[in-house]
Amino acid sequence: MNETEFQKDNLTVKVFPGTDEMGKAAAISVAEKLNAAITEKGFTNLILATGASQFQFLEQLQQQAIAWKKITVFHLDEYKGMPVTHPASFRKYLKERILDRVQPKQVHYLNGDAPDAEAEVLRYENLLNEHPIDVACIGIGENGHIAFNDPPVADFNDPKLVKVVELDEACRKQQLGEGWFPTLDDVPTHALSLTIPAIMRCKHISCVVPDERKAEAVYNTLNAEISTACPATILRTHPDCVLNLDQGAALKL
Template sequence: MKVIKVLNEKEVGKVAGDLILSAIQSNSSSILGLATGSTPESTYEYLIEDFKKNKTDWSKVKTFNLDEYVGLSPDHKKSYRYFMNDKLFHKINIDIKNTHVPDGLKIENPEDYDKLISKNGGIDLQLLGIGTNGHIGFNEPGTSFDSLTSVVDLTAETIEVNSRFFESALEVPKKAVSMGLTSIMNARKIVLIAIGKNKAEAIKQLINGNISINWPCTILQNHKDVTVIIDEEAASLI
């Protein structure tokens, strides 16, 4: 596991963005796994600026997002599909048909998402954030390390943290469709980013803790190619 400590959120976005751009430059048909939430926003802003300046070609790139809220339609302003369109996809030249986000309204066979990823050749680079309780994707503490894409229950802690994106915690969906831990581990390269002091304990467990389902992020210690990019506050306990 490679750990890169930088000064602030902007630097996290630059370093992560450069790794993504390097993947695309090496393979114009790269398969990327992407994340949502506030943490990757600086990365997406950096990628958009690069597209404006350097015209990096995204036309053959395919993407698969980690998760989506159950019950939200793709055009719902709080859905992760809407987030990705707004924060990245509509601002670069990616073919929207090559972008995949789990459908929060069609949850009968969530494992089909893994089959679709496999059919497309598997993920070359997976971008991850991390929850305060160590979740990656929406794989909460206690999730089996053997899990594939499925419908999961969100913990009260995760609902409370995510309530900042809604009018109140009552509006946050209680379930999500999420890639499983095995789904994530199948990626050939993983880049995990974390910003802020509230992520410091999770980063400590990720890097120095024992591998345990109590901290889902610790499964990444078993992956052969993981880069962790953190700002000074997130790195404060290591």
């Protein structure tokens, strides 16, 4: 079975036979966007996501011919109070899975264990204002969140670019289910996260969503009313967003 493609509102949806094909196609597309931006202005700014859903994509992204020395990298979120040494740290994830290998020009990490979370939020917001993002690589959570904008805290008109958020139970159970924590009590209750406007103002969004456990969230993303009940529905309004799915994630379409 080959890739299929269709539109839902502004959103381009691509369904691949398997996770490997999905990850490779998304990586090739992202590399093209990054290289185009570098050709145009000599540098580019990139956001990378974390989580089990991004494994194949990040592995494939490293295989592409990309001028990493001209790329400044940001990420979406980090648990509040979490040291970079913790196995579930998103900074640790990105360093080990890609960034220490490709050595970008610069990486700006969101420090979840900063002594003053509000000061850290402001610092990161200022950096994002100084570095307009060309490409954002994101996923969708089982509860429909993008970054850590769970339904109870998601705000399509958020005045902030970064904020401290409380994680809902569905989100925390997903982190437990993916094996990042031994018990639900070990999963943090709060995180520092880019807001939905921070994601939506990125020039191009590449959304990678594998696995059958995401099928309900994918169905809602494409078919539910555009609202914070399923935050990812807002992606249907972005002028340049691609949703990359494997067969499992597309099961209910």
